[in-house]
Amino acid sequence: MKMVYNWINIIQDYLLPPTCILCGNPGHNSRDICHSCYTHLPRNNLCCYRCAEILETPTTAPVLSCRAIPARHPSGASRAKPLPAVLCGRCLSRHPAFDETYAPFIHQGAIRHLISTLKFGANYKNARLLGMLLAEHLTNLSGTDLHLPEGCRAGKPDMKQTAERPDLILPVPLHKARYRERGFNQAIEIARTVAKEMQIPLDLTSCRRHRDTPHQTQLPAKKRHKNLKNAFSIIKPIHARHIAILDDVMTTGSTAHELACVLKKAGANRVDVWVCARA
Ligand SMILES: [Zn+2]
Numbered sequence: 001m002k003m004v005y006n007w008i009n010i011i012q013d014y015l016l017p018p019t020c021i022l023c024g025n026p027g028h029n030s031r032d033i034c035h036s037c038y039t040h041l042p043r044n045n046l047c048c049y050r051c052a053e054i055l056e057t058p059t060t061a062p063v064l065s066c067r068a069i070p071a072r073h074p075s076g077a078s079r080a081k082p083l084p085a086v087l088c089g090r091c092l093s094r095h096p097a098f099d100e101t102y103a104p105f106i107h108q109g110a111i112r113h114l115i116s117t118l119k120f121g122a123n124y125k126n127a128r129l130l131g132m133l134l135a136e137h138l139t140n141l142s143g144t145d146l147h148l149p150e151g152c153r154a155g156k157p158d159m160k161q162t163a164e165r166p167d168l169i170l171p172v173p174l175h176k177a178r179y180r181e182r183g184f185n186q187a188i189e190i191a192r193t194v195a196k197e198m199q200i201p202l203d204l205t206s207c208r209r210h211r212d213t214p215h216q217t218q219l220p221a222k223k224r225h226k227n228l229k230n231a232f233s234i235i236k237p238i239h240a241r242h243i244a245i246l247d248d249v250m251t252t253g254s255t256a257h258e259l260a261c262v263l264k265k266a267g268a269n270r271v272d273v274w275v276c277a278r279a
């Protein structure tokens with residue numbers, strides 16, 4: 001039955017014209033979201049550059065910052081004065097093992113709906129849309145043609161340049177029990193689109209998750225850390241200097257921190273986190 005359902009999904013996804021998943025209107029820019037729903041997505045405009053902690057009240061306006069500059073923003077928004085890159089209190093006092101986090105949206109409203117109906121309703125086309133939105137955010141990052149203010153990370157190069165481009169994308173692995181229960185890993189499904197759009201290799205085999213963390217979302221941050229100790233291990237050598245960990249949502253950053261620790265021990269010298277949304 002699942003197989004038949006998957007085929008129906010595939011036919012709907014690739015043969016029918018794009019339709020907004022959120023309201024049913026025709027899609028915009030060959031994506032399954034209309035222009036109106038796109039402009040109302042809850043954007044994470046001002047956040048900690050290391051962990052993407054939300055630093056302002058949610059807004060739907062595409063505010064420009066040093067980190068996310070829509071040089072070719074589809075809405076045609078004009079360029080505003082870039083905002084300085086900032087660190088949250090937690091990252092100032094204790095560095096997580098990862099270097100930077102890119103989270104274009106806040107985990108609420110339409111984005112929360114897209115993620116939860118992907119995870120719990122197996123709506124695969126949501127993964128494609130989320131992947132396209134994430135890739136758009138990442139490829140629009142540019143600092144090369146801007147005069148950045150004092151204190152802002154200078155010259156953040158375009159993602160298309162070699163220096164900032166990761167060698168590979170590693171979707172956060174699911175524990176095999178969870179994978180069996182769900183039938184897929186939402187991080188992999190989103191990562192497939194990002195990898196294709198940005199032409200970066202995907203690594204689905206080098207890392208394994210040993211520990212399942214069943215009620216992780218209900219645990220306080222401290223317990224999450226403890227729960228995740230030794231959760232991941234590298235099962236074959238990774239020949240990459242710069243790795244982007246990819247997941248659907250980041251809540252406390254504990255999972256990304258643990259995985260980044262393991263990847264750095266395995267030889268990576270830079271680990272970024274790419275997530276669709278920050279909670
Ligand atoms: Zn819509």
Ligand SMILES: [Zn+2]
Nearest residue numbers: 048051088091
């Ligand atoms: Zn932070």
